[in-house]
Amino acid sequence: MASLTKAALLALAGLQGVNAWGVLGHATVAYIAQHYLTSEAASWSKRAQGILGDSSDSYLASIASWADQYRATAGGKWTAPFHFIDAEDNPPSSCNLDYERDCGNSGCSISAVANYTQRVTDGRLADDEVADALKFIVHFIGDLTQPLHDEAYELGGNHIKVTFDDHSDNLHADWDTYMPEKLIGGHTTNHAQTWSKTLIKDITSGSYKSQAASWIEGDDVGDAIATATRWATDANALVCTFVMPNGPDDLKSGDLYPDYYNSVISTIELQIAKAGYRLGNWLNMVHKAGAAKRTEGGVEVMGAIPLPDLLGRDLLPAPRPMSRAKLARAAMEGSCCGHEHD
Numbered sequence: 001m002a003s004l005t006k007a008a009l010l011a012l013a014g015l016q017g018v019n020a021w022g023v024l025g026h027a028t029v030a031y032i033a034q035h036y037l038t039s040e041a042a043s044w045s046k047r048a049q050g051i052l053g054d055s056s057d058s059y060l061a062s063i064a065s066w067a068d069q070y071r072a073t074a075g076g077k078w079t080a081p082f083h084f085i086d087a088e089d090n091p092p093s094s095c096n097l098d099y100e101r102d103c104g105n106s107g108c109s110i111s112a113v114a115n116y117t118q119r120v121t122d123g124r125l126a127d128d129e130v131a132d133a134l135k136f137i138v139h140f141i142g143d144l145t146q147p148l149h150d151e152a153y154e155l156g157g158n159h160i161k162v163t164f165d166d167h168s169d170n171l172h173a174d175w176d177t178y179m180p181e182k183l184i185g186g187h188t189t190n191h192a193q194t195w196s197k198t199l200i201k202d203i204t205s206g207s208y209k210s211q212a213a214s215w216i217e218g219d220d221v222g223d224a225i226a227t228a229t230r231w232a233t234d235a236n237a238l239v240c241t242f243v244m245p246n247g248p249d250d251l252k253s254g255d256l257y258p259d260y261y262n263s264v265i266s267t268i269e270l271q272i273a274k275a276g277y278r279l280g281n282w283l284n285m286v287h288k289a290g291a292a293k294r295t296e297g298g299v300e301v302m303g304a305i306p307l308p309d310l311l312g313r314d315l316l317p318a319p320r321p322m323s324r325a326k327l328a329r330a331a332m333e334g335s336c337c338g339h340e341h342d
C-alpha cells in the first residue's frame with residue numbers, strides 16, 4: 001500500500017465504496033452547513049484549511065469525506081473507531097445509548113467530536129493539526145446522524161446481508177450510500193449541491209421549518225460530550241423505529257426496493273438535513289468561542305484555568321474490559337468489506 005499514490009488510493013476507495021453516509025451524504029451535509037455559516041465562521045474555516053481567498057462554493061464539501069480516505073490508509077487506521085459509537089442495545093425491542101457503556105476504550109464518534117472541537121481553536125497546535133481537526137468535525141457530525149453508526153448490532157448492520165435494487169449488499173451500505181444515491185441519481189458534487197438546495201429549502205421555509213430549532217436545542221460547545229450524545233441518541237432511536245422495526249430477519253429476504261426504501265427514505269433525508277443544520281450551527285459556535293478566547297488574549301490570559309489536554313484523554317469513559325460487541329469490532333477493524341462503518 002505504501003507505494004500507492006494518493007490518487008490511486010482515492011480511486012481504490014471509490015471502487016470499494018469506502019465512504020460513509022457516502023460521499024454524496026457527507027458532501028450534502030457540508031453544503032447545508034455552509035449555507036448557515038456566518039461570514040466570520042466561513043472565513044475562519046477557510047483560514048483553518050489554508051485556502052483563504054478561495055472563492056469556491058464547495059470549500060467544506062471538498063473535505064467532507066477526507067476522514068474516510070484517511071481511515072483507509074495504513075497511517076490512518078487508528079481513527080476507525082471515531083466514525084461510530086457501538087450502542088449495545090437490543091433492536092428492535094429496545095434502543096438506547098449510554099456514552100460510558102458504549103464508547104470504546106480508544107474512543108468513538110462522540111469523544112472524537114469533543115476532542116477535535118477542543119483542538120480546532122487551541123492556539124497551541126500547528127496549522128495542519130487545526131485543519132485536520134476541522135475536517136474531522138465536518139465528517140463526524142455527519143456520521144453521528146446515520147442511525148447505523150450509532151448501533152453495535154451486527155456491526156452496525158454491516159453483517160446484515162440484504163438485496164437492494166437487485167444488488168446483494170448489506171444494510172449499513174444501503175443506508176450510507178445506495179439508498180441516498182437511488183434517491184438523487186448519483187454522487188457527484190452537483191448531485192450533492194442539488195440535494196442540499198432542496199433540504200435547505202425544507203429547513204428555511206418548508207416541512208422542516210417548525211422542527212429545525214429543536215435539532216440544535218441545547219447544543220453547547222462547552223459540553224461537546226453531552227451535545228454529541230444527544231445527537232447520537234436521537235439517531236440510535238431510529239434503529240428501532242425505522243431501520244429494523246420488525247427485526248433484522250424481516251429484511252433478509254426479498255428486495256428492499258421499493259417497499260423498505262419507501263418506508264425509510266424520508267428519514268434518510270431528515271437525518272442529512274439535521275446533520276447539515278447542526279454542523280453549521282456548531283461551526284458558528286466553535287468560531288465564536290475561539291474568537292472570544294483570542295480576544296481575551298488567548299492562552300496567556302487563560303493561565304488560571306488549566307489548559308485542556310490536547311490528546312483529550314479526560315474525555316474518554318473509564319477504561320473497562322472489552323464486551324463481546326467491542327471484541328467483534330476490534331477483530332474487524334481496518335480489514336473487512338469496504339463497507340465497514342465508515
Ligand SMILES: *[C@@H]1O[C@H](CO)[C@@H](O)[C@H](O)[C@H]1NC(C)=O
Pocket residue numbers: 107111112115116119310311312313315316
Ligand atoms: C485527539 O486528537 C489527537 C490528534 O488527532 C489524537 O492523537 C488523540 O488520540 C485524540 N483523542 C481522543 C480522545 O480522541
Ligand SMILES: [Zn+2]
Pocket residue numbers: 020021067068083139143341342
Ligand atoms: Zn465516517
